[in-house]
Amino acid sequence: MEVKKQMELEDMRPCAGWVVESGGITLCQAGKGAICSIPYPFAVVWDCMVRRHRTERCIRMFAAVSGTDEDSARRQVVACLEDWQTKGLVREAGDV
Amino acid sequence: MTNVDLDEIYAVPIRDRWLMFKPRARVSAMMNRAAVDSLRNSLAGGIAPVSGSLAGLRRWLAAGDAAAGASGAEPFPAGKLVIVPTRTCNMRCVYCDFGAAGDDGTTIDPRQACRFVEFMADSMAREGRGILGVHFFGGEPLIARDVVDTVVHHTRSLCSRLKIKPWFEVTTNAMIEPSYAGFVGDYFDAAVVSFDGLPDFHDRHRRNLDGSSSSGTVERTIRELSKYPVEICLRACITAESAGSMRGMVEFLSRNFAFDVLCFESLQANDECGASGVSAPGPFDFAKGFLEASDLGMRNGIRVINAQAQLAFPRSSSCPVGTGAVMLMPDGMVTACYLPAGRWLARGMDLTVGRVAPDGRVEIDRSKMQAIREQACEKPRCRRCFCRLSCAGGCHVSHTPPGCLPEYDGHCLQTRAITAGLLVRELSGEDALKELLENNEWMEQLSNNPDDRLSAWK
Numbered sequence: 182m183e184v185k186k187q188m189e190l191e192d193m194r195p196c197a198g199w200v201v202e203s204g205g206i207t208l209c210q211a212g213k214g215a216i217c218s219i220p221y222p223f224a225v226v227w228d229c230m231v232r233r234h235r236t237e238r239c240i241r242m243f244a245a246v247s248g249t250d251e252d253s254a255r256r257q258v259v260a261c262l263e264d265w266q267t268k269g270l271v272r273e274a275g276d277v
Numbered sequence: 278m279t280n281v282d283l284d285e286i287y288a289v290p291i292r293d294r295w296l297m298f299k300p301r302a303r304v305s306a307m308m309n310r311a312a313v314d315s316l317r318n319s320l321a322g323g324i325a326p327v328s329g330s331l332a333g334l335r336r337w338l339a340a341g342d343a344a345a346g347a348s349g350a351e352p353f354p355a356g357k358l359v360i361v362p363t364r365t366c367n368m369r370c371v372y373c374d375f376g377a378a379g380d381d382g383t384t385i386d387p388r389q390a391c392r393f394v395e396f397m398a399d400s401m402a403r404e405g406r407g408i409l410g411v412h413f414f415g416g417e418p419l420i421a422r423d424v425v426d427t428v429v430h431h432t433r434s435l436c437s438r439l440k441i442k443p444w445f446e447v448t449t450n451a452m453i454e455p456s457y458a459g460f461v462g463d464y465f466d467a468a469v470v471s472f473d474g475l476p477d478f479h480d481r482h483r484r485n486l487d488g489s490s491s492s493g494t495v496e497r498t499i500r501e502l503s504k505y506p507v508e509i510c511l512r513a514c515i516t517a518e519s520a521g522s523m524r525g526m527v528e529f530l531s532r533n534f535a536f537d538v539l540c541f542e543s544l545q546a547n548d549e550c551g552a553s554g555v556s557a558p559g560p561f562d563f564a565k566g567f568l569e570a571s572d573l574g575m576r577n578g579i580r581v582i583n584a585q586a587q588l589a590f591p592r593s594s595s596c597p598v599g600t601g602a603v604m605l606m607p608d609g610m611v612t613a614c615y616l617p618a619g620r621w622l623a624r625g626m627d628l629t630v631g632r633v634a635p636d637g638r639v640e641i642d643r644s645k646m647q648a649i650r651e652q653a654c655e656k657p658r659c660r661r662c663f664c665r666l667s668c669a670g671g672c673h674v675s676h677t678p679p680g681c682l683p684e685y686d687g688h689c690l691q692t693r694a695i696t697a698g699l700l701v702r703e704l705s706g707e708d709a710l711k712e713l714l715e716n717n718e719w720m721e722q723l724s725n726n727p728d729d730r731l732s733a734w735k
Contacts, residue, residue, distance in 0.1 A: 203433070203437050203443075204434075205437070221433060221434030224433075241387075241423070241427075242387075242426060242427045245388050245427045245431060246391070246427065
């Protein structure tokens with residue numbers, strides 16, 4: 182999956198909200214409470230996504246936070262987004 | 278009964294009475310000359326011939342200083358890092374001497390900043406410390422968003438792993454987009470926003486690069502930030518012209534914004550001020566304005582503060598140099614002071630304590646850091662002043678550098694007047710403070726008292 186396309190299309194609408202926790206981000210849903218924790222460094226991806234940051238910026242930040250190179254960061258960001266989509270945490274904006 | 282160190286107890290003249298103050302034990306009292314005489318003799322002799330309420334006070338003054346926290350400089354690593362991502366600023370304030378005007382745009386690499394935080398966090402974890410404070414300063418730090426965002430996420434990640442609590446603070450001009458205010462609100466614990474009290478003063482002092490006014494954007498940002506659980510401190514720089522409007526500032530700000538703290542600081546004269554026609558307020562004008570404004574602030578549920586006149590706990594320095602904070606500069610140098618290097622070099626001081634190399638290697642000279650810190654905590658000018666453990670000399674570079682004159686300067690007079698006023702209000706109430714503020718002679722008498730120490734009592 183091409184990262185740039187993914188970041189532009191994905192949306193967080195299935196989740197009602199999210200909160201900043203000490204070790205990352207916790208996703209919440211109305212009536213269910215906390216449904217999922219996203220630890221660092223993947224919390225960076227979530228934060229970049231909801232703030233509509235450019236993909237390259239997200240990858241640079243992910244690399245700095247995880248202490249890895251940008252190629253590895255790119256692969257991990259793609260895998261992370263695919264995982265969230267599989268779990269139903271995000272979906273392509275066009276699906277809503 | 279043991280003797281008491283009379284250098285640690287102070288007596289300040291207020292009209293025909295004396296303000297007795299022992300900052301280490303946070304004990305204060307108002308009394309007449311005979312009572313001071315009596316207590317002084319009793320404390321010096323180690324016997325207790327005093328009776329009644331004086332006997333109780335004597336016990337408090339002679340008691341140990343178990344609660345005191347100002348016995349000396351904090352050892353390395355201190356709990357606070359300052360990161361100056363850039364000296365660049367998107368404003369041109371008429372009184373700014375933080376180097377923005379001549380800045381070359383250098384910005385620290387986010388990875389270098391992350392290595393610095395890692396180094397400090399690891400040191401702190403080894404020392405068993407529980408909180409890592411990270412303060413962003415500038416220039417305007419929030420224009421270096423890559424650095425700020427990356428460091429915030431990296432620090433949170435690190436702290437989670439090391440079981441340390443992160444605490445983020447930013448000093449900002451608030452010229453940011455509402456969406457970025459959301460990031461600050463989500464991740465920061467405190468934001469110090471420069472707002473010069475009233476839009477009119479603000480727009481005269483704090484201008485955009487093109488000379489246009491900035492108050493509208495700053496007001497929008499304050500409102501945006503107040504939607505989040507971030508402590509908001511509004512910081513107003515007071516000039517000779519605005520000193521008489523400090524009460525009006527409290528009224529305006531409390532009516533229009535939700536915030537937590539209002540910090541009034543007096544303008545410190547510099548070359549930029551002279552060129553732009555703004556000048557520092559008189560020390561007593563500022564002190565009176567501050568005390569009247571803080572009174573009104575209390576009634577409106579707002580904490581009004583002045584950085585040098587804080588009495589909550591004793592401290593050996595109110596300057597970052599003396600508190601042991603370490604600062605990362607845009608060029609990777611690590612210093613003990615956030616001021617541009619030229620300011621301390623001009624005073625013959627070298628406050629560089631290390632560097633973060635481009636490859637991420639961190640070098641810090643801990644013994645030099647400790648020596649600088651100890652020097653900043655021991656000020657000959659302050660030994661005889663009752664503000665020794667609250668103001669503690671103020672700025673190590675511009676106010677009390679090594680070799681400075683022993684006489685009080687205008688900043689000392691101002692801080693002494695404010696501190697005495699706060700204690701008078703605490704002890705005798707608002708009417709007593711009002712009476713003091715209306716009498717210039719009393720204000721000058723207390724502020725100019727050459728030696729407050731009980732050891733110098735005659």
